[in-house]
Amino acid sequence: MRLFDAAALDGALSYPSLIDILDDAFRSEVVAPKRGQYQIERPGEDPAVLLTMPAWTGPGAEKPYIGTKILSVFFGNGKRNLPGVLGAYLLMDGATGMPLAVMDGNRLTLWRTAAASALASRYLSNPQASHMLMVGSGALAPFIVKAHRAVRPLTDIAIWARRPEAAEAVVVELAKDGIAARATTDLEGEARTADIISCATNATAPLIHGHWLKRDAHLDLIGAFTMQMREADADALHRAHVVVDSAKAIEEGGDVAIAIAEGSYSADKVAGTLADLCHGRIGGHPEGGGITLFKSVGVALEDLAAAVAAWEHGTGG
Incomplete structure (x- = not known):
């Protein structure tokens, strides 16, 4: 062995x-x-x-x-x-x-989580997406950025974290692999202009608000995996074409499951799963543009x- x-x-x-x-x-x-x-x-x-x-x-x-x-x-x-x-x-x-x-x-887990995030983005985000906002500075952050760079022509990568020095540390880590990124303290300003927003945090209250998202944005929610965790509000769900990695994201993960439990969102509004995307059973990036959202909790x-x-x-x- x-x-x-x-x-x-x-x-x-x-x-x-x-x-x-x-x-x-x-x-x-x-x-x-x-x-x-x-x-x-x-x-x-x-x-x-x-x-x-x-x-x-x-x-x-x-x-x-x-x-x-x-x-x-x-x-x-x-x-x-x-x-x-x-x-x-x-x-x-x-x-x-x-x-x-x-x-x-x-x-x-780092490798496969980031790969699944990028796989969803390949189907859901604007193929010309160039501006990415990474929300969170944990071990997963550099992997997410690298994976998304493999599927989209990213030229402007911003890192936000509650502690600015933590965001700077991610910038330094990415630079070791020749990837240019910058730290930001303006979460709302970056979110309003980003083509892709990836969140991988331990937040228990929404960090991203739906009314911030521009018309063609893709929101990638990774961190909230329990009913006590949440990274985006229900408005973000209502504005988006929502895809989940599995039914678990509807039943027990944060974000989508919480919104359903509190009555601010309905499970029948979820378009489908990542498997549905890969099989072509549901559509990906909306023709003519539109907000998309991927919620993952991890699939075996x-x-x-x-x-x-x-x-x-x-x-x-």
Whole structure:
């Protein structure tokens, strides 16, 4: 059994290759049971969540695989100078059940989350989009920018964070890969002019308001994955052609699910899922322009596809 740490995954995965792989995965036969989500109670401690995300290839797969990601989300880890999300991915042979590899779950999540975001953008955003606003400065931010650059001709990339120094740090990180970006403190001003707005934060109240969005904007909501988290208001949903990565985004994630629960939005207004986009069952970028919105909470088939890509690259398979 092989170990894929962060460096090994970085060496095995790339954009736009992984974006294309996810496109194929969403059109393939993959079984992905409902994500397990468990609250961990620790008296006197901040809340924590355990997530389990299994998936396996369907019976028609030439090379069958099984995979499971286990993640812990400890909201108080910042006080310990530790990441809030930690985990691992186990990849197994789908024909025998034999374990093949254990992979850094955090790094795999960064790669596949950004790839899914860019995949949705490839279908939904203006093909000529050049101005991107990245809202958030966590580990995911550079990956999101890199993935979106692989599908759109971005020439102006702005980074916003609650702490300006954190936004500057993302700018420095991107510069290491030859990507020019700039930090901004004007969230509303940038949001009003951006072609693509990606949000990956732990916000519990809307950061982006629908009336800020220009007519042809694409809003990409990634961070809010619980019913206590929210990055955009209901007005943004009402103004947009809304696509979700899966039904979970309607039932248990932030943003869309919260708006539905409070009665300010209706589930039947959601156009469909990312799989629907990839299959061509629903439309993408509106003809003649229009606001689009993608809400993701994470899909297990994305992890499986990324893990298989890393494994087959690493083994020459």
